Amino acid sequence: MSPYAEFASQDVQVEWLAGIMRGAAVQQSKKTLGEMAGLFHDANALCSMDESTVVYRVQWTEPVPLGTEGGLFWGSTTIAPGRVGDEYFMTHGHYHLKRDRGEYYGAISGKGMLVLMDEDRATRTEAMFPGSLHFIAGGNAHRVVNTGEEPLLFWACWPSDAGHDYASIKTQGFGARVLHRHGGPVVIPA
Ligand code: PAN
Numbered sequence: 001m002s003p004y005a006e007f008a009s010q011d012v013q014v015e016w017l018a019g020i021m022r023g024a025a026v027q028q029s030k031k032t033l034g035e036m037a038g039l040f041h042d043a044n045a046l047c048s049m050d051e052s053t054v055v056y057r058v059q060w061t062e063p064v065p066l067g068t069e070g071g072l073f074w075g076s077t078t079i080a081p082g083r084v085g086d087e088y089f090m091t092h093g094h095y096h097l098k099r100d101r102g103e104y105y106g107a108i109s110g111k112g113m114l115v116l117m118d119e120d121r122a123t124r125t126e127a128m129f130p131g132s133l134h135f136i137a138g139g140n141a142h143r144v145v146n147t148g149e150e151p152l153l154f155w156a157c158w159p160s161d162a163g164h165d166y167a168s169i170k171t172q173g174f175g176a177r178v179l180h181r182h183g184g185p186v187v188i189p190a
């Protein structure tokens, strides 16, 4: 049987502008400040904050089993506004386990930066704003930073066999951080 046959019976609806997915197949997760310890550079600032604060939420659907070659996953991410010290709320960030797998991000509301890092740690950013579309080429670690005062919402589409390598980011970080300086975001080499 085709690995895609089951998808015909899935029933997922989206509210595009709200980033909400509905249906039995929809999965969701959230990441709190406590779960992100070690990712922000100012550990003291983090200590003085409520560790149950939700930094971002993700909803997604996996119409084929994780690891299936040729399928696609679809989801939304909403990052709350906020900072840990001078560092904006952001996603954990990851490489794909299968390094050559790419991804699309498309921003709906809010503003921020997509931080991209290749395997030589060369790091660059792309501005995210309502309507911005981002092709993340294979081999690039990706993280989104909310530099605004509203939630930052984007949709994403990624290959079902991409997988997520969080450990490399946890241990080595990105080659740059986006920090609040002189009233706005500045990209600082790390
Ligand atoms: C996205 C991300 C999502 C959350 O769906 O998984 O924005 O970011 P982290 O996975 O870094 O916590 C994606 O890039 N999928 O591959």
Ligand code: ZN
Binding pocket: 094, 096, 103, 142, 158
């Ligand atoms: Zn990804």
